[in-house]
Amino acid sequence: MLAIRDLAEAYRPFDSTDASVVDEGVLELEVQPVGWLREGRADALVTPAIVANLGVMPRWEIVVQGRNIVALDGTVDPEETELVDTGAFLKGVVREGSLQGARGPSVATEFGVLLPTSNDGSGVGATIVAIVSQQWPLATVHLNVAPIWSRDDHVELFVGAIGEGPKAWVVRPVAEMFVEKQFGGDLVVSGLAGAIWRVTDELSLDLAFRRAGENGTPISEVRAGFTWAFRVYSS
Numbered sequence: 001m002l003a004i005r006d007l008a009e010a011y012r013p014f015d016s017t018d019a020s021v022v023d024e025g026v027l028e029l030e031v032q033p034v035g036w037l038r039e040g041r042a043d044a045l046v047t048p049a050i051v052a053n054l055g056v057m058p059r060w061e062i063v064v065q066g067r068n069i070v071a072l073d074g075t076v077d078p079e080e081t082e083l084v085d086t087g088a089f090l091k092g093v094v095r096e097g098s099l100q101g102a103r104g105p106s107v108a109t110e111f112g113v114l115l116p117t118s119n120d121g122s123g124v125g126a127t128i129v130a131i132v133s134q135q136w137p138l139a140t141v142h143l144n145v146a147p148i149w150s151r152d153d154h155v156e157l158f159v160g161a162i163g164e165g166p167k168a169w170v171v172r173p174v175a176e177m178f179v180e181k182q183f184g185g186d187l188v189v190s191g192l193a194g195a196i197w198r199v200t201d202e203l204s205l206d207l208a209f210r211r212a213g214e215n216g217t218p219i220s221e222v223r224a225g226f227t228w229a230f231r232v233y234s235s
Contacts, residue, residue, distance in 0.1 A: 016160035019108035032225035123151035
């Protein structure tokens with residue numbers, strides 16, 4: 001089975017996230033119905049990938065996520081599928097800034113547990129992410145730093161950066177770079193380029209291509225999905 005990251009995902013189509021949360025009482029679903037992933041010569045489908053963000057109080061949300069990986073080897077054996085990237089997190093804005101309509105950088109944190117996956121036994125992990133975002137008329141930048149305690153009891157460090165085109169554009173270009181290092185072990189260096197189409201204030205579509213390397217093994221991925229937000233209760 002393909003190697004899978006441990007970090008929380010909370011902003012399509014990226015591996016990093018932004019320093020914002022949904023309003024209290026709003027549920028935001030980030031869904032990838034199907035995507036393609038290749039590591040070395042092994043191909044797989046990511047179908048589906050889901051992140052659910054629920055605003056539970058002002059400036060705070062709960063995040064629950066998971067991805068299903070289906071190996072493409074000509075079989076439909078259940079052992080060739082794997083539920084991965086499972087986790088539950090709490091995310092909060094600790095300083096309101098440009099993403100919230102105020103001046104200066106927005107600052108947030110996200111922390112929680114990495115839940116057991118389908119084929120990795122009962123191991124659990126944990127992570128805490130420091131997030132800083134700054135929005136200008138022509139660009140937006142998000143920086144992430146996250147120490148990780150992996151499900152197999154390794155310490156890792158994730159450092160990522162997202163760049164976005166003008167927020168006013170209906171279709172804006174986006175890019176991301178990140179490095180994830182397991183101390184005494186694997187190193188992943190990744191780059192992503194794509195676009196986000198804002199259909200309405202509640203619905204966005206995204207498409208991106210990611211290219212990465214892990215200890216000399218090439219990784220390629222096509223991501224396509226949508227983000228849909230709607231109110232589930234009144235605050």
